[in-house]
Amino acid sequence: MKTICLYFEIHQPVHLKRYRFFEIGTDHYYYDDYENERAITETAQKSYIPALTTMLEMTQMYGKQFKVAFSLSGVAIELLEVYAPEVIELLQQLAETGCVEFLAEPYSHGLSSLANEEVFIEETKRQAKKIKEMFGHTPKVLRNSSLIYSDEIGSLAGRMGFKGMIAEGAKHILGWKSPHFLYHCAMDPSVKLLLRDYKLSDDISLRFNDSSWNEYPLFADKYVDWIAQLPEDEQVVNIFMELCALGVFQPLSSNILEFLKALPAVAKQRGIVFATPSEIIGKTKSVSPMEVAYPVSWNDEERDTSCWLGNGMQREAFNKLYQEADRILACKDRRIKQDWDRIQASNNFRYMTTKPASVGMFRGFYDSPYDAFTNYMNILGDFIKRVQDLFPMEVESDELNALYTTIHNQGEEIAVKDKEISRLRARLEKYEPAPDVADPVKKIAEEPKKEAKKAPAKKAEKKTPAKKAPAKATIAEKAPAKATIAEKAPAKKPTAKKK
Amino acid sequence: MKVLMFGWEFPPKIYGGLAVASYGITKGLSVQDDVETTFCLPKPTGEEEKFLKIINMSQVPVVWRDVQYDNIKHRFVGHTAEDYYRFRDHLYADFNYLQGLDDLGCIGFAGGYPGNLHEEINNFSIIAGVLARSEQFDVIHAHDWLTYPAGVHAKMVSGKPLCIHVHATDFDRSRGKVNPTVYSIEKNGMDHADCIMCVSELTRQTVINQYHQDPRKCVAMHNAVYPLSEEYQAIEPHKNPKEKVVTYLGRITMQKGPEYFIEAAKRVLNRSHNIRFCFAGSGDMMNAMIELAAAYGIADRCHFPGFQRGKQVYECYKNSDVFVMPSVSEPFGIAPLEAMQCGCPSIISKQSGCGEILQNVIKVDYWDIDAMADAIYSICTNEALHKYLAEEGMKEVDGITWEKVALRIRSCYDQLVSRGYFDVNDYHA
Numbered sequence: 001m002k003t004i005c006l007y008f009e010i011h012q013p014v015h016l017k018r019y020r021f022f023e024i025g026t027d028h029y030y031y032d033d034y035e036n037e038r039a040i041t042e043t044a045q046k047s048y049i050p051a052l053t054t055m056l057e058m059t060q061m062y063g064k065q066f067k068v069a070f071s072l073s074g075v076a077i078e079l080l081e082v083y084a085p086e087v088i089e090l091l092q093q094l095a096e097t098g099c100v101e102f103l104a105e106p107y108s109h110g111l112s113s114l115a116n117e118e119v120f121i122e123e124t125k126r127q128a129k130k131i132k133e134m135f136g137h138t139p140k141v142l143r144n145s146s147l148i149y150s151d152e153i154g155s156l157a158g159r160m161g162f163k164g165m166i167a168e169g170a171k172h173i174l175g176w177k178s179p180h181f182l183y184h185c186a187m188d189p190s191v192k193l194l195l196r197d198y199k200l201s202d203d204i205s206l207r208f209n210d211s212s213w214n215e216y217p218l219f220a221d222k223y224v225d226w227i228a229q230l231p232e233d234e235q236v237v238n239i240f241m242e243l244c245a246l247g248v249f250q251p252l253s254s255n256i257l258e259f260l261k262a263l264p265a266v267a268k269q270r271g272i273v274f275a276t277p278s279e280i281i282g283k284t285k286s287v288s289p290m291e292v293a294y295p296v297s298w299n300d301e302e303r304d305t306s307c308w309l310g311n312g313m314q315r316e317a318f319n320k321l322y323q324e325a326d327r328i329l330a331c332k333d334r335r336i337k338q339d340w341d342r343i344q345a346s347n348n349f350r351y352m353t354t355k356p357a358s359v360g361m362f363r364g365f366y367d368s369p370y371d372a373f374t375n376y377m378n379i380l381g382d383f384i385k386r387v388q389d390l391f392p393m394e395v396e397s398d399e400l401n402a403l404y405t406t407i408h409n410q411g412e413e414i415a416v417k418d419k420e421i422s423r424l425r426a427r428l429e430k431y432e433p434a435p436d437v438a439d440p441v442k443k444i445a446e447e448p449k450k451e452a453k454k455a456p457a458k459k460a461e462k463k464t465p466a467k468k469a470p471a472k473a474t475i476a477e478k479a480p481a482k483a484t485i486a487e488k489a490p491a492k493k494p495t496a497k498k499k
Numbered sequence: 500m501k502v503l504m505f506g507w508e509f510p511p512k513i514y515g516g517l518a519v520a521s522y523g524i525t526k527g528l529s530v531q532d533d534v535e536t537t538f539c540l541p542k543p544t545g546e547e548e549k550f551l552k553i554i555n556m557s558q559v560p561v562v563w564r565d566v567q568y569d570n571i572k573h574r575f576v577g578h579t580a581e582d583y584y585r586f587r588d589h590l591y592a593d594f595n596y597l598q599g600l601d602d603l604g605c606i607g608f609a610g611g612y613p614g615n616l617h618e619e620i621n622n623f624s625i626i627a628g629v630l631a632r633s634e635q636f637d638v639i640h641a642h643d644w645l646t647y648p649a650g651v652h653a654k655m656v657s658g659k660p661l662c663i664h665v666h667a668t669d670f671d672r673s674r675g676k677v678n679p680t681v682y683s684i685e686k687n688g689m690d691h692a693d694c695i696m697c698v699s700e701l702t703r704q705t706v707i708n709q710y711h712q713d714p715r716k717c718v719a720m721h722n723a724v725y726p727l728s729e730e731y732q733a734i735e736p737h738k739n740p741k742e743k744v745v746t747y748l749g750r751i752t753m754q755k756g757p758e759y760f761i762e763a764a765k766r767v768l769n770r771s772h773n774i775r776f777c778f779a780g781s782g783d784m785m786n787a788m789i790e791l792a793a794a795y796g797i798a799d800r801c802h803f804p805g806f807q808r809g810k811q812v813y814e815c816y817k818n819s820d821v822f823v824m825p826s827v828s829e830p831f832g833i834a835p836l837e838a839m840q841c842g843c844p845s846i847i848s849k850q851s852g853c854g855e856i857l858q859n860v861i862k863v864d865y866w867d868i869d870a871m872a873d874a875i876y877s878i879c880t881n882e883a884l885h886k887y888l889a890e891e892g893m894k895e896v897d898g899i900t901w902e903k904v905a906l907r908i909r910s911c912y913d914q915l916v917s918r919g920y921f922d923v924n925d926y927h928a
Contacts, residue, residue: 020869021876022770316883354891370861371870373884374877381880 002272003236005280007069008243011076011109012040013347019375024382037083044084047247052090054257059097066264067099067274071143074107074127075341095135101276104128104139110344111308113144113153115322118329141277145346147298154185164281169195170296170303180234183290192281193290196240205245209254220262228270236280308349313373320380327391330404339383348376503636504538505646511546514611516833517666520722521642525551527905542610545576553577559626560587561594562604589633624648631656638912647688660693660915665702670709671828686710694911694921696720698831699852718923721856723901724836736817743774743879746819748834751782756825756865765795766872774879779815781806816841821878825865826851839896844888846874859892
C-alpha cells in the first residue's frame with residue numbers, strides 16, 4: 001500500500017531594519033515592525049488561513065484518511081501570536097482532530113546545526129516544549145531548518161531521542177536509489193530518514209500554476225496517477241514544502257486548494273493512503289543506511305548549504321555570530337536571548353548570497369548582497385558588543401562555565417545547608433525552651449548579612465561591569481550569609497551535646 | 500569594412516576620458532582583420548601607436564597651393580605627402596577668406612580645448628568635407644560633440660551612414676543647465692546620425708529624453724578597460740596596516756559630487772579614527788571642499804594631493820582600501836574599473852553608467868550619504884567584504900575588454916552598411 005506523507009513548513013523570519021553603523025551602541029532594536037506585521041498578516045491572509053481552513057475541512061470530510069504534518073519555527077510562532085493568532089487557533093483545531101503531527105525544529109530556523117551542537121540542542125528542545133504547550137503534542141520527529149541534514153546531525157538527533165528526521169532526497173546523496181523508501185542514518189540506525197521527493201513536491205510548490213510547463217494544468221487524478229504508477233515496492237512518497245506554496249508561490253486563483261482537497265479522494269480510489277512521519281516510521285522498515293558526509297538541504301539546484309555559506313562574507317558573518325554561542329548559552333538576559341533567536345534565522349544569510357539564482361531571488365529591502373552583509377554586520381556588531389558588555393572578553397568561556405556551575409550548584413548547596421539548619425534547630429528546640437533559642441539564631445543570621453553585603457560588592461567590581469553585578473551580588477549575598485550560619489551551626493552542636 | 504573616424508583626443512596626449520575611449524575602440528577594432536580605421540585628429544603629436552592610419556587635420560589643405568614635393572615631403576606628421584596631394588585634388592570651395600592659412604593651404608589647430616573652440620570645431624568640419632571627397636569608406640564614426648559637425652558634413656558629401664558616439668552630453672556636465680550652442684551642435688549631430696552609440700543606458704535615456712531621439716537608433720555601448728601594464732601591475736602598495744585609506748579620484752567639480760564624499764567622511768570619522776580620506780584631483784570646487792573639511796573638523800584626516808597623472812593614478816589606487824565615485828551624473832566613469840583592476844573595492848553612485856555592467860561594486864544613490872558612509876565603514880571593518888570585492892571585482896573587470904566592445908560596434912556597422920539604417924531591436928549584445 002503506497003503512502004503519501006504530506007509535510008508543510010511554517011516559517012517567517014523577523015525582518016531586520018535598516019541599521020547604519022553609527023547606530024551601533026546606541027540603538028539595540030533591530031527589527032522592522034511595519035514590515036513584520038505586513039509580511040506575516042499578508043502571508044496569513046493569502047496562504048496560511050485559507051490553506052489551514054481547507055485542511056480542517058479535509059479532516060472533516062475524510063476523517064483519519066487524511067494526514068498531514070507541520071513544523072513551526074519558534075520565531076514564526078512568536079510573530080503569529082502577535083499578528084495573526086487566528087493561524088495558531090486553526091492549528092490547534094487541527095491538532096485536536098488527531099490527523100496532524102507536529103515536528104520539532106530549531107527555534108530560530110537558523111544554521112546552528114552546522115556550528116554549535118549545544119545551541120542546536122537547546123533551541124530544538126525549546127521549540128519542542130513550545131509545541132507541546134501550544135498543541136499538546138510532543139514532537140518525535142525532527143526536521144532541521146531548510147532540511148539541512150548530514151550524518152552528524154542525524155546522530156545528534158538520535159542522541160536527543162528523536163525517532164526520525166526528514167531530509168532532502170537530493171540526487172547526489174541518493175545516486176541510483178529511490179527516495180520512496182525509508183532509510184536510516186548511517187551513524188545511528190535508530191534515526192529513520194524520510195527523504196523528500198523533490199520532483200513531486202516541486203510540481204506543486206513551483207510549477208503548479210506555470211502555464212509553460214508541459215504538464216499544465218495539473219489535476220489531482222493525474223498527480224496521484226504518477227504516484228500510483230511508481231514501481232510496486234516503492235511505498236513512501238514524501239511531499240514536503242513550505243505552507244506559503246499554497247497561496248503565495250502558487251496563487252489561490254490557480255485553484256491549488258481545490259487540488260489539495262481532491263487528493264485524498266482520488267488517492268483512495270487508487271488504494272493510496274496518507275500518513276504522518278511518525279506513523280510511517282512506526283510501520284515501515286528501513287531498507288538501508290543513508291550516508292551523507294556533507295550537509296544537504298532543500299535549497300537551490302545544488303541542494304547544499306552554499307546559499308547561506310557560499311561566499312566569504314556569509315562565512316564571516318556565520319563565524320562571528322556563532323563565536324558568541326557559548327556566552328549566550330550562559331546568559332540569562334531575555335532580550336539578548338530573543339535577539340539571538342531572531343538574528344540567527346537562515347534568511348539573513350540567504351540575502352547575502354552572490355549565486356545566480358534560478359528561481360526568483362527575494363532579497364528583502366537590500367540592494368545587493370553587500371548591502372545585506374553590511375546591514376547584518378552592523379547589527380551583529382551591536383549585538384556582540386552587548387554580549388561582551390555582559391561577559392568581558394578576558395573571561396574565557398570555560399572559566400565562565402565554571403563560574404556558572406558554581407553559582408548553579410550554590411543553590412543546591414544552600415538548600416542542603418538550609419535543611420541542615422532546620423534539622424539542627426529542631427534538635428535544639430528539643431533541648432531548650434523556645435524563646436531562648438530563637439534570639440541567638442536571629443542575631444547570628446543578621447550579623448553576617450551586614451558583612452556579606454560589603455564583600456560581594458567588591459567582588460563584583462573586580463570581575464564584571466555594572467550589568468552583571470546585581471544578579472551575581474544577590475546570589476553571592478545569600479551564599480556567604482548562609483555559609484556563615486552553617487559555619488556557626490556546628491559551633492552550636494557542642495552546646496547541644498553538652499546539655 | 501573601412502571606417503572614417505573623427506576624434507578630438509588620442510594618446511599619448513590625454514586631456515580626459517575621451518582619449519582613452521578613442522584608443523580602446525580603435526585598438527579593439529584593429530584586432531578584426533577586415534576593418535580598416537582612418538582616424539582624423541586635429542593635431543597629432545606623431546607619437547601615436549601605429550596600428551591605425553592617422554590623418555592630421557592641420558595638414559589637410561582647404562586651399563590650393565603650388566608646393567613642390569621635395570620641399571615638403573618631410574613636414575608631415577600623421578599622413579604622408581602623397582595623401583596631401585590626393586586631398587588637394589578634392590578641394591570643393593574657395594576658403595581663401597579664412598584666417599590663419601599656412602603655406603600648404605591648411606588651417607592650423609591649437610589642439611586640446613582652446614578658447615576659440617567653436618571656431619576650431621567649424622574648421623574641423625570644413626576639412627572633413629575635403630576628406631569625405633577624397634577617401635573611400637563605408638561608415639563614418641564621430642566621437643563626442645566636437646566632431647559631430649565634421650561627421651554630419653562627411654555624411655552630406657558622401658551619403659555614407661553616420662554613427663556618432665556619445666561619451667557625454669552637456670546635461671551631465673551642467674546638471675541640466677545646458678549651454679545652448681553646445682546643445683544645438685549635439686542635437687544637430689544626433690538628428691543626422693543613423694546610429695547613436697551611448698556609453699551607457701543612462702546616457703541613452705538622456706539622448707532619448709533630452710535630445711528627443713528615436714530610441715530605435717540609440718544603443719548603449721559600454722566602455723571597457725585595457726589590462727594593466729606590467730609596470731603598473733608591479734607597483735608595490737605600501738599600506739599602513741593600522742590605517743585604512745578611502746580615495747576619491749577625479750576632477751573636483753559639481754558633476755562628480757565631492758561634497759557627498761565629505762559628508763560621508765564626516766559620518767565615518769565620528770565613529771572611527773583609523774581611516775584617512777584622500778581627495779586626488781583638482782577642480783573648481785577644490786578650495787570649497789578644503790574649507791568644508793576644515794569646518795567639519797576633519798581636515799586632519801582629509802588629504803588633497805592634487806591632480807594625479809600617469810603612474811601616480813595607479814599608485815593611488817594600489818594604496819587605497821576603498822575607492823569612492825559619488826558622481827551626480829556620470830555617463831560612464833572608467834575610474835572604478837581601473838581601481839578594481841588594482842584590487843581596490845569600489846563604491847559608486849547609482850547615477851554612474853559603469854554601474855550597469857558591474858556586479859562586484861557597492862552602488863548607492865549619490866545623495867544617500869548614510870548609505871555611502873555605511874558602505875565605506877563596512878569595507879574598512881569587515882575584512883571578508885573587502886576580500887570578496889577585491890578578488891571578485893578583479894575577476895569581473897578582467898572580463899570587460901575593448902575587443903568585446905569592438906565586436907559589438909562592428910555588429911552595428913554591419914547593420915548600417917547592409918541595410919542603411921540601424922534598429923536597436925535587431926542588435927544583440
